[in-house]
Amino acid sequence: DVKVTQSSRYLVKRTGEKVFLECVQDMDHENMFWYRQDPGLGLRLIYFSYDVKMKEKGDIPEGYSVSREKKERFSLILESASTNQTSMYLCASSLGGGKNIQYFGAGTRLSVL
Amino acid sequence: GENVEQHPSTLSVQEGDSAVIKCTYSDSASNYFPWYKQELGKRPQLIIDIRSNVGEKKDQRIAVTLNKTAKHFSLHITETQPEDSAVYFCAAWGYGQNFVFGPGTRLSVLP
Numbered sequence: 001d002v003k004v005t006q007s008s009r010y011l012v013k014r015t016g017e018k019v020f021l022e023c024v025q026d027m028d029h030e031n032m033f034w035y036r037q038d039p040g041l042g043l044r045l046i047y048f049s050y051d052v053k054m055k056e057k058g059d060i061p062e063g064y065s066v067s068r069e070k071k072e073r074f075s076l077i078l079e080s081a082s083t084n085q086t087s088m089y090l091c092a093s094s095l096g097g098g099k100n101i102q103y104f105g106a107g108t109r110l111s112v113l
Numbered sequence: 114g115e116n117v118e119q120h121p122s123t124l125s126v127q128e129g130d131s132a133v134i135k136c137t138y139s140d141s142a143s144n145y146f147p148w149y150k151q152e153l154g155k156r157p158q159l160i161i162d163i164r165s166n167v168g169e170k171k172d173q174r175i176a177v178t179l180n181k182t183a184k185h186f187s188l189h190i191t192e193t194q195p196e197d198s199a200v201y202f203c204a205a206w207g208y209g210q211n212f213v214f215g216p217g218t219r220l221s222v223l224p
Contacts (some may be wrong), residue, residue: 004156033212040122042156042202042216058211059114090156098146100206104156 006091012087013112019078021108023091029103030096032074034058034066037088037107042070046089049074050096081112115140117205119215126193127223134136134218136203137185143205146179146186151217152199160201193222 007022025032029051035043045058047066055066063085067075074093078085091105116139126132138146145161162172163177163186170177174193179186190197203215 035214040216042119043214045211045213054114100212101147101159101162102212104149104158106156 004091004093004103004105006089006108008108009106011108011110013078013081013110015082015112017078017081017112019081019110021076021078021089021091021110023074023076023093023105024072025074025093025103026072027093027095027103028071029093030071031094031100032068033062033092033094033102034074034076035090036060037090037091038106043090046076053058078110083112086110086112115143115205115207115210115213117203117213117215119203119218121218122216123219123221125221125223128195130190130193132193132197132220132222134188134201134203134220135185136187136205136215137183138205138213139184140205140207140210141181141184143207143210146177147204147206148175148177148188149202149204149205149214150199151202157202158169175202181206190220193220195224198222 005023033048049068065077069104089108092102094102119136144165144199149157150160151157200217206212
């Protein structure tokens with residue numbers, strides 16, 4: 001069973017803080033993704049990675065960065081958190097090589113005050 | 114880029130009735146169309162998917178149909194049960210593209 005683990009279920013941060021959201025998968029998946037989920041907007045792709053040390057911008061990368069130093073770990077970084085980044089953040093992974101079923105983590109609900 | 118629309122945004126059905134959720138996509142290069150179910154407070158999970166070389170796929174009470182010409186695909190749930198209540202997301206993907214998700218449909222199955 002694929003396991004995608006996000007380090008925190010809930011986070012409360014202050015405006016201007018640097019925030020790290022961590023995601024780990026245990027199935028040796030090539031691809032990892034960070035999404036943001038807001039009501040009525042579905043899942044929007046922030047960043048993704050198809051390999052270690054590789055990253056690509058998704059549809060809404062502004063205000064975010066990522067790090068993938070190891071294959072199993074993909075971190076989302078908010079350099080200076082703002083209130084409009086209050087949201088649910090979902091990490092996902094997929095095997096790659098045409099096997100593109102995405103497996104999601106449980107999500108991190110971030111509140112920026 | 115790809116754009117996925119999904120209708121309706123909310124759907125209420127009586128237990129035992131059928132539910133249909135429809136999605137349209139814009140990029141004819143998209144060739145993989147999954148459906149995810151997200152129960153309250155839980156992670157999205159794949160429930161069924163279809164590739165562009167197939168017109169219909171069934172798995173027990175759920176089925177997905179794809180019309181490539183019209184660029185739309187639909188999720189059909191028969192004999193709905195209370196545990197079918199959730200938010201359902203469709204998505205579209207093509208080689209060299211990212212997944213693009215629809216905005217979601219909140220399905221409520223009323224006892």
